Amino acid sequence: xxxxxxxxxxxxxxxxxxxxxxxxxxxxxxxxxxxxxxxxxxxxxxxxxxxxxxxxxxxxxxxxxxxxxxxxxxxxxxxxxxxxxxxxxxxxxxxxxxxxxxxxxxxxxxxxxxxxxxxxxxxxxxxxxxxxxxxxx
Amino acid sequence: xxxxxxxxxxxxxxxxxxxxxxxxxxxxxxxxxxxxxxxxxxxxxxxxxxxxxxxxxxxxxxxxxxxxxxxxxxxxxxxxxxxxxxxxxxxxxxxxxxxxxxxxxxxxxxxxxxxxxxxxxxxxxxxxxxxxxxxxxxxxxxxxxxxxxxxxxxxxxxxxxxxxxxxxxxxxxxxxxxxxxxxxxxxxxxxxxxxxxxxxxxxxxxxxxxxxxxxxxxxxxxxxxxxxxxxxxxxxxxxxxxxxxxxxxxxxxxxxxxxxxxxxxxxxxxxxxxxxxxxxxxxxxxxxxxxxxxxxxxxxxxxxxxxxxxxxxxxxxxxxxxxxxxxxxxxxxxxxxxxxxxxxxxxxxxxxxxxxxxxxxxxxxxxxxxxxxxxxxxxxxxxxxxxxxxxxxxxxxxxx
Ligand code: B12
Numbered sequence: 001x002x003x004x005x006x007x008x009x010x011x012x013x014x015x016x017x018x019x020x021x022x023x024x025x026x027x028x029x030x031x032x033x034x035x036x037x038x039x040x041x042x043x044x045x046x047x048x049x050x051x052x053x054x055x056x057x058x059x060x061x062x063x064x065x066x067x068x069x070x071x072x073x074x075x076x077x078x079x080x081x082x083x084x085x086x087x088x089x090x091x092x093x094x095x096x097x098x099x100x101x102x103x104x105x106x107x108x109x110x111x112x113x114x115x116x117x118x119x120x121x122x123x124x125x126x127x128x129x130x131x132x133x134x135x136x137x
Numbered sequence: 138x139x140x141x142x143x144x145x146x147x148x149x150x151x152x153x154x155x156x157x158x159x160x161x162x163x164x165x166x167x168x169x170x171x172x173x174x175x176x177x178x179x180x181x182x183x184x185x186x187x188x189x190x191x192x193x194x195x196x197x198x199x200x201x202x203x204x205x206x207x208x209x210x211x212x213x214x215x216x217x218x219x220x221x222x223x224x225x226x227x228x229x230x231x232x233x234x235x236x237x238x239x240x241x242x243x244x245x246x247x248x249x250x251x252x253x254x255x256x257x258x259x260x261x262x263x264x265x266x267x268x269x270x271x272x273x274x275x276x277x278x279x280x281x282x283x284x285x286x287x288x289x290x291x292x293x294x295x296x297x298x299x300x301x302x303x304x305x306x307x308x309x310x311x312x313x314x315x316x317x318x319x320x321x322x323x324x325x326x327x328x329x330x331x332x333x334x335x336x337x338x339x340x341x342x343x344x345x346x347x348x349x350x351x352x353x354x355x356x357x358x359x360x361x362x363x364x365x366x367x368x369x370x371x372x373x374x375x376x377x378x379x380x381x382x383x384x385x386x387x388x389x390x391x392x393x394x395x396x397x398x399x400x401x402x403x404x405x406x407x408x409x410x411x412x413x414x415x416x417x418x419x420x421x422x423x424x425x426x427x428x429x430x431x432x433x434x435x436x437x438x439x440x441x442x443x444x445x446x447x448x449x450x451x452x453x454x455x456x457x458x459x460x461x462x463x464x465x466x467x468x469x470x471x472x473x474x475x476x477x478x479x480x481x482x483x484x485x486x487x488x489x490x491x492x493x494x495x496x497x498x499x500x501x502x503x504x505x506x507x508x509x510x511x512x513x514x515x516x517x518x519x520x521x522x523x524x525x526x527x528x529x530x531x532x533x534x535x536x537x
Contacts, residue, residue: 032311041213042213045211045212045213046213046311048211048257049210049211049215049256049258049307050257050261051260079237080237
């Protein structure tokens with residue numbers, strides 16, 4: 001399956017991004033890595049150009065809180081992204097916060113899978129389980 | 138001048154032409170009632186006749202060049218990449234269409250020289266359909282080229298008559314692949330120039346190929362710092378009679394464009410001081426800072442109605458300011474230059490004969506202060522001897 005990934009916004013934390021790229025490949029995904037400093041619009045555009053089924057966004061510096069509410073409106077401008085699996089992970093708030101509060105909020109923003117400070121492998125296991133569940137009728 | 142052996146260099150623009158030899162440089166307004174060759178011979182016949190055909194080099198931006206309409210599937214990749222390649226090939230862009238919304242776009246009434254269709258990497262298929270063919274049915278165009286997914290090429294060929302199919306300009310890593318489309322567009326431009334009756338006659342005085350001017354300028358850029366004490370990174374403004382061109386080094390944009398080209402180009406079609414004077418004034422009147430700028434220059438709006446040397450100066454200063462505004466604010470302009478890291482502004486074209494360094498610095502300073510609220514002041518360099526296109530033409534000879 002094809003995955004578009006990258007770090008959103010003015011965020012230059014690159015280490016996790018490299019690891020995500022490697023781990024996804026090791027699990028057999030075809031990866032399109034947009035790297036750090038990526039605009040939200042570029043993520044969706046890359047999905048259109050590659051025909052990716054999954055969008056996996058990282059945010060490490062906490063700024064996702066700022067633009068999260070714009071995700072739905074932006075995605076609605078695209079005509080064929082209804083089946084896209086949307087996942088986000090990293091440090092999803094500034095400072096500390098509780099996953100019980102954070103996860104529902106990001107789900108409301110339009111993400112299917114939300115991993116606040118979740119270890120990468122656990123996160124990717126969740127993704128694979130989600131895909132499998134979706135594919136079983 | 139920088140020529141080594143004795144050569145005659147001629148640049149035919151939309152408003153005036155320049156003729157340069159080893160020891161002189163002349164510039165004349167064009168007489169539009171005359172054929173270009175007659176006009177040239179009228180002004181500089183003696184000089185031209187003293188050169189052998191193989192020592193005469195001509196470039197031209199007359200006749201406005203070619204135009205294109207681009208249809209792509211996303212702003213950040215297909216449309217952006219095709220736009221970039223078109224600009225670098227010297228082609229003007231009439232409009233870009235985001236395919237998913239194609240039904241909402243109006244059909245341009247102008248004849249389009251070349252339509253470019255692009256979208257998705259090679260591992261995708263089935264992007265384009267009936268709505269594309271319907272739109273194209275309403276459009277008048279002379280050439281059409283497909284540079285999208287190779288899997289879609291066969292369907293496209295079945296449905297669009299005379300379409301030229303070239304390799305995808307987006308590779309499997311989502312990076313840009315320039316060369317095939319660039320070559321195709323440059324060849325079209327070449328054929329267009331050669332096909333124009335006016336230009337054809339110019340082959341009476343040269344045995345060398347006639348190139349589009351922006352192509353020549355782009356080629357000279359990597360060597361500019363050899364000619365001037367230009368501090369990198371720099372931008373080059375070519376403000377002409379009909380258009381304003383900006384060439385800039387790639388370091389000045391934060392971008393996902395990964396290309397082998399060091400320099401890019403942007404064109405503002407309707408910002409010239411002669412042929413596009415009215416649209417320049419219109420743009421100026423719609424800019425909220427212009428009145429302050431006029432005040433700063435100690436003139437009033439009435440200057441727009443004047444026909445004086447002073448009025449031309451002011452218009453040129455305005456053109457500089459408006460172009461800078463366009464690449465700083467509006468995301469729509471497809472790039473945003475990092476102005477605070479620019480070290481030099483190089484200016485070429487007719488403007489160098491009208492404005493002094495101080496007058497240009499004044500505008501650049503106003504722009505940095507008002508728009509960017511910055512004290513940064515890049516160095517202004519004037520290419521008064523047209524060394525830039527000399528360099529570009531010579532670059533060509535060394536390639537041959
Ligand atoms: C190294 C570092 C930097 C370096 C970055 C170098 C580089 N180019 O990568 C520098 C010094 C430049 C830097 C700058 C800043 N940083 Co910093 N930085 C760190 C630091 C110390 C380590 C990050 C790292 O590489 N970790 C190793 C990787 C492997 O781990 P990770 O990033 O946490 O990612 C893991 C998981 O989050 C997960 N993951 C990530 N994405 C996703 C996505 C999904 C879907 C899933 C499932 C999992 C997942 O996978 C990874 C492996 O398990 C962290 C603190 C820390 N200990 O985490 C702060 C930290 C991330 N930085 C922080 C901040 C605030 C900044 C600055 C704003 C500081 C400033 N005031 O200037 C700037 C921001 C610059 C910018 N524009 O982005 C904060 C963020 C706070 C927040 N979110 O509330 C942190 C958490 C420090 C802190 N405790 O305050 N930083």
